[in-house]
Amino acid sequence: MTDDGAHNVDEYIEDLAAFVTASPSSFHAAAEGARRLGEHGFTTLDERDDWSGLGPGRYLVVRDGALVAWVVPDGAGPATGYRVIGAHTDSPGFKLKPHPDVGLLGWQQAGVEIYGGPLLNSWLDRELCFAGRVTTRHGAEHLIATGPVARIPQLAIHLDRTVNEGLALDRQTGVQPVWGAGDPGGLMDRLLRGSGIDPEHVVGWDLVVADTQPPRRFGGAEEFLASGRLDNLSAMHAGLLAMIAAPGDGTLISVLAAFDHEELGSQSRSGASGPLLADVLERITDGLGGDAVDLRRALAASTCLSVDAGHLVHPNQPGRHDPVNRPRPGAGPLLKLNANQRYATDAVGAAMWARACAAARVPYQEFVSHNGVPCGSTIGPLTATRLGIRTIDVGLGLLSMHSVREMCHVDDAAALGAAVAAFLTLPVE
Structure with a gap:
């Protein structure tokens, strides 16, 4: 992708890297998103307050590790439709258990539970931090993020001569990080050091493990980005920039819905299977003077762009991919299709995505799975099922998805950002 005014690739990648670095947990991603939006005129609302009578403006709400932001344009009415960008804030890895102090033979270790479906081997021999929220007995919530304090050490080859024939980690005993001697x-004393929080007052936590190596460009022309959590902070970042640029005088209400717990199936109060997005859209319509019928009319006039990472063809494993549809690095973001509705894209949505990419002056490429290698799914089918909104599944092509450190082509990331922004401004057909 050349710099044709849609996005400066270098600036875009630098900002994406900064967002990922600031977001080691879903709670940090939601907080950083709210901070960035707040700097551009978005007002944070409390779900417990009365939203009736809210006129045109820029608003957001945070529920745990999820964020929903929206722009109500001048002239919006009770049946005004929505343009929704869907993403998620969480990434696969490890979560700290209760009573986490474990270890033996002079090693201090942290008891962790596997979160989602990480590539376990990729987490070995890396300097790790803990990040997320802790709560005190009085209900106060605090975000914390440590520096590098832990590591999951691999067994030396001298002690397992068959390791290169296939490494299989025990999910209980093989992944507990070492953090001290x-x-x-x-452990909690160490994690709260410098936070001003008394460990004696802490009674609960939602803390995950994250790699501390910062994102970095590499390659012969520095055309690649290596980073943790590109799945799916690359999508949330694109959505944030699109919302900041969203027009205040359009014909549709622009929305960013960044859910938590997608890697677990989305069944939570802050996940896409929960009521969060439906609650917010209903309250927006209600605030504009609409009723239940107006909401159904608005949803019928709405479209959701579900943005989540996808797969580039792997040069060492091409047989794992469809033999014809083979997404390549630098050839644009992915339009994701699946006959069994694991992705929600249909022909009408595909045409809309083509228009968005044309408006952004970027290419795109289709992704379908090899018939013998079933694909995962996204928030797209969940949103389409819950709300009846036409939904399009797209995303950034990666290698090493669900590794502690994924990679993409920088042109594809910037192109995704340009296309997502264009989606919000497409004329209503």
């Missing part, structure tokens, strides 16, 4: 104990 001595008898087990004191």
